[in-house]
Amino acid sequence: MVSRRRLASVIDDKAALANFSRVRVAMILTDPRAEDNPIVYVNSAFERTTGYARSAVIGRNCRFLQGENTQKEHVDKLRHAIEHAEDVTVDILNYRADGRPFTNRLIIAPILDSNDEVIYFLGIQKEMYDTEREEDRANALLLKVRSRVQEDLGMVLDSFSAQSDDDPISFDAMTRRLECLQLVYESMQLSDEQARMGNGIDLGALVSRVASGIAHDESRSGIRYIQQVEPMIVNPDAAVRISILLSEVLSNAFSHAFERMEEGFVEMRMSRLAAGGLRMTVTDDGVGLPQNVPFPDPNTVGGRLIQTLTEGLDATITPVRGAAGTVVMIDVPVGITDI
Template identity: 50%
Template sequence: MHDTIETHFAEDELFHSFAGAQVAMIITNPNLDDNPIVYVNQAFTAMTGYKRSAIIGQNCRFLQGENTRKSDVDQLRQCIETNTSVSVDILNYRSNGEPFTNRLVVAPIHDAQGRVQFFMGIQKELSPQDVSSSANEIDDRLVEIQNRVRSDLSMIINMIRQQSSQDSSVPEDFAALSRRVETLQVLYDEMKLADANSNRDGIQLGNFLSRLIVAIAHVQGRPGVRMNMQLESLVLPIETAARVGLVVSELLTNAFQHAFERLDQGMIEVRMSSLSGGGVRLTISDDGVGIPTDMAWPDPANVGGRIVNGLIEGLEGTLHLGRGAAGSFVTIDVPAGGDMSDQFLS
């Protein structure tokens, strides 16, 4: 008999772990003028003292100051110009003017055609202990994190790029990318806990989805819309959990944004249980206005629909949409040992 995690909460409950990975991360877009920052995580704002609103749209040079070495800046510039990776220790400055030494590992993120779409920077402030320790050891830890994030981001970017023309969807790309990056960062937080418990290959799916659902409800929720979840305690491989989490993020965000138009109150429920063959069943339901019968859903014409369809296909799962007396419900079955290849990204 599996343990069950049952939670009920209101919209005004806070969840401060959202995008809370301890390693600072930024994403820049070299295809825009001056390669501006388009995403930062909470750890970056905490490290630098700058608010997110003051960072987005800036070039990373705003962190430099009078004692920043030109040779370090030149290494970063060459990395961007040649679409290569680099690791550099650079002197940066916080919002209050305080200097700090920053170990920065930068690498390009490519789409399926090999074109550079973004650059990602993983950063760690160097303490005196770090400075005296092996540089290779620190690099190894940061590169391990970087490789995980790059792999997951490449999957998302390739799916986003499948949407219509790039010119008409650029602003939506950034909003979509940020939300999906933060979904993955909840996973990375859970991975740290799994690693601490000597479970390097699996994720406690109930815990991960619980944190993710609360985070989405805090960001997307509104007064009058309640959220319930009932999640069994199951362990899944990390790759499977990442894709399941992304599916839940897409469906839950869609429910909050569209299920309660013109309604003052409502309920969203998420249930997760094991299948007899070892797989997972997820059900996301609401008592809102319901999805129209003449609407194709998930809609392959928009990015969210393509991501959901691609993830379900990659998991070798099935998705069923049902329409109740009030609202809609989506049931997803993911079999044990589904194909984790990237065939659905092409």
């Protein structure tokens, strides 16, 4: 098994954390197991920098960014690194959707699964200006972003590596997971700056932001959403894992609880336990879990990710099938969240 660095190790470098966001540094993922290593994810910074909409690039190889003045030696350097699953950094001339050229500092790094197999390539991109091209600081910053994120993404994306024909990859779900991770990093930085709590993270504020974003994106007319979250300060590793775990469970409720139903409600609560630790519950009044389907389901991408996160927190997850709807209760024990 690969020894993975903790997700929250990104908090150790505030400069890297500040610049790994959905709006400042472009990020892409490509799938080397598919024909021609196509793009499977881009963030909003990529769209803003290149002028290409996400819908126009998913499924294409990155070479469409090249043009007549792109140097062959730079392209060959990238190709060699990908063929040998190596990290690489290159300043390459790329072209925006409107044809304008720009210098792109591009860092490519392989993302490994738990068996040390390459499952994706991570691309970190930043447009370079004349005043930055010779600055060591700019390159060092991007390398820190890469090193902090490379293995962190591996844990989240490893769940995709075992998909089957019955459980195909949902690019919308992949996007949600990756943007949740970036949202967590941004919120961690904001929380730390505002509260000045050192390495402590305001989990209440973080969870509220993550949950509200999911409810906004995935709810629909007739479905009410309620949340009640107690403020609490926890360590960064627990904050990241809890936030992503909540994202999975809450998204599952919005996606599956109300099939063929026009109305309903979803409620999320997070509170301290008297003996220490915390409890999260996600409740809905929808169709309920099928009796013959386990939760989390190890045969699905989401189920495997929930299992991984739960085990990493030493937490327990208990689904309750009610007369109407489902309650999912997650208990995180004392000590795991200590600063």
